[in-house]
Amino acid sequence: MSEPVTKAKLATVWLDGCSGCHMSFLDMDERLLEVAARAELVYSPLVDRKDFPEIVDITLVEGAVSSEEDLRKIRHIREHTRVLVSLGDCAVAGNVPTMRNPFGVEPVLSRAYDENVTAPAPRPRGVIPVLLQAARPVHAVVPVDVYIPGCPPSAETIHYAVSELLAGRKPELRKLTRFGA
Amino acid sequence: MAGRVLTCQIDGQDVSGLEESTILEVAREHHIRIPTLCHVPGLPEAGACRVCLVEVEGAARLLPACVTRIAEGMKVKTESERLLKYRRMTVEMLFAERNHICSVCVSNGHCDLQWLAQTLGVDHIRFPYRYPALPVDSSHARFVADHNRCVLCLRCVRVCGEIEGAHTWDVMGRGADCLVITDLAQPWGESASCTSCGKCVQVCPTGALSEKGKSAGEMAKQRRFLPYLTLMRGGNHV
Numbered sequence: 569m570s571e572p573v574t575k576a577k578l579a580t581v582w583l584d585g586c587s588g589c590h591m592s593f594l595d596m597d598e599r600l601l602e603v604a605a606r607a608e609l610v611y612s613p614l615v616d617r618k619d620f621p622e623i624v625d626i627t628l629v630e631g632a633v634s635s636e637e638d639l640r641k642i643r644h645i646r647e648h649t650r651v652l653v654s655l656g657d658c659a660v661a662g663n664v665p666t667m668r669n670p671f672g673v674e675p676v677l678s679r680a681y682d683e684n685v686t687a688p689a690p691r692p693r694g695v696i697p698v699l700l701q702a703a704r705p706v707h708a709v710v711p712v713d714v715y716i717p718g719c720p721p722s723a724e725t726i727h728y729a730v731s732e733l734l735a736g737r738k739p740e741l742r743k744l745t746r747f748g749a
Numbered sequence: 750m751a752g753r754v755l756t757c758q759i760d761g762q763d764v765s766g767l768e769e770s771t772i773l774e775v776a777r778e779h780h781i782r783i784p785t786l787c788h789v790p791g792l793p794e795a796g797a798c799r800v801c802l803v804e805v806e807g808a809a810r811l812l813p814a815c816v817t818r819i820a821e822g823m824k825v826k827t828e829s830e831r832l833l834k835y836r837r838m839t840v841e842m843l844f845a846e847r848n849h850i851c852s853v854c855v856s857n858g859h860c861d862l863q864w865l866a867q868t869l870g871v872d873h874i875r876f877p878y879r880y881p882a883l884p885v886d887s888s889h890a891r892f893v894a895d896h897n898r899c900v901l902c903l904r905c906v907r908v909c910g911e912i913e914g915a916h917t918w919d920v921m922g923r924g925a926d927c928l929v930i931t932d933l934a935q936p937w938g939e940s941a942s943c944t945s946c947g948k949c950v951q952v953c954p955t956g957a958l959s960e961k962g963k964s965a966g967e968m969a970k971q972r973r974f975l976p977y978l979t980l981m982r983g984g985n986h987v
Contacts, residue, residue, distance in 0.1 A: 663852055664853060666848075670880050702880060704878075705874075705878075746866065747849075747852075747863055748854065
């Protein structure tokens with residue numbers, strides 16, 4: 569028994585999203601074994617590695633870019649990724665995280681820390697990442713190679729897209745998914 | 750009084766139509782697909798969205814099929830790389846212009862804008878989103894107007910003025926400040942002219958106008974009444 573010669577390096581990242589796209593990824597169920605035979609999951613909220621590897625073949629990004637931390641992460645990840653994939657509406661279009669944009673940061677924090685509390689709550693300092701003035705889709709801050717809309721994209725859509733990417737092809741997703749799917 | 754029949758070519762196919770017909774009408778009669786957004790069967794055309802642009806031989810610019818009449822010997826192209834480019838751009842700008850959050854929208858899965866994006870292969874928006882602060886008017890007892898989701902197709906204005914005859918809806922402001930309004934920009938619930946017929950809600954292509962109490966994805970619109978109503982009023986809009 570010998571291992572396949574080389575496996576592709578696959579990563580998934582969770583920025584400002586609800587983790588629904590990662591849940592949908594896990595919904596591939598037994599097809600995960602098929603993916604695992606062809607790719608190694610080298611970095612993900614689902615595995616226990618803290619630092620992003622030197623070079624990753626395919627990175628799936630869930631979530632919008634909402635904080636300085638998100639921005640720092642995605643810039644680093646872009647530099648160390650061959651094919652960057654926006655997975656789901658938050659990464660592709662901003663989606664729910666961008667609903668705060670018309671209001672600005674201060675009214676949003678005020679709603680959370682002043683208006684909707686029973687006891688005064690201090691504003692976070694230092695530990696919680698600072699919000700950007702506006703949440704943005706991933707491609708607004710770094711170049712993106714493949715877009716998979718959907719909220720979340722179905723397990724079938726993700727399986728097809730990942731399989732195509734692992735085969736070195738660009739997935740044709742128009743019939744499978746759309747914004748809000 | 751029947752008009753003259755003209756012959757022309759659409760996508761290389763010889764077609765004919767009455768001389769008053771638009772390119773869109775003749776194309777649809779011959780099962781040639783042209784994507785549209787502001788067009789809705791039964792309403793007079795507005796030419797507001799530019800999604801139905803076509804190439805006409807000899808014309809320097811692209812022409813909207815919904816308001817361009819056919820002419821004898823006219824040669825029309827409804828599909829090309831250039832047209833796809835402009836149609837995509839138009840749809841992307843509609844998304845960038847306001848706050849369209851499909852996943853939480855009452856019209857998710859029943860939306861003409863969403864469907865158009867999918868069929869044109871728009872899988873992301875290349876232009877910067879504007880994120881304007883726009884009002885939601887829920888003052889009406891049965892309906893809601895959410896300007897975040899409005900594409901200014903003017904279907905509501907047309908159906909209210911031309912079919913219901915109330916002319917509650919109109920347009921205010923220019924460019925990025927353009928809004929549909931009820932009466933003289935008064936809350937919809939306080940409108941003296943609105944008959945609460947709900948036709949505007951049914952023809953709205955997105956979730957901008959919806960019935961109260963609908964949750965995400967629940968607002969499917971009913972539009973089959975329109976051609977019938979128009980016919981009964983002596984019109985002939987296809």
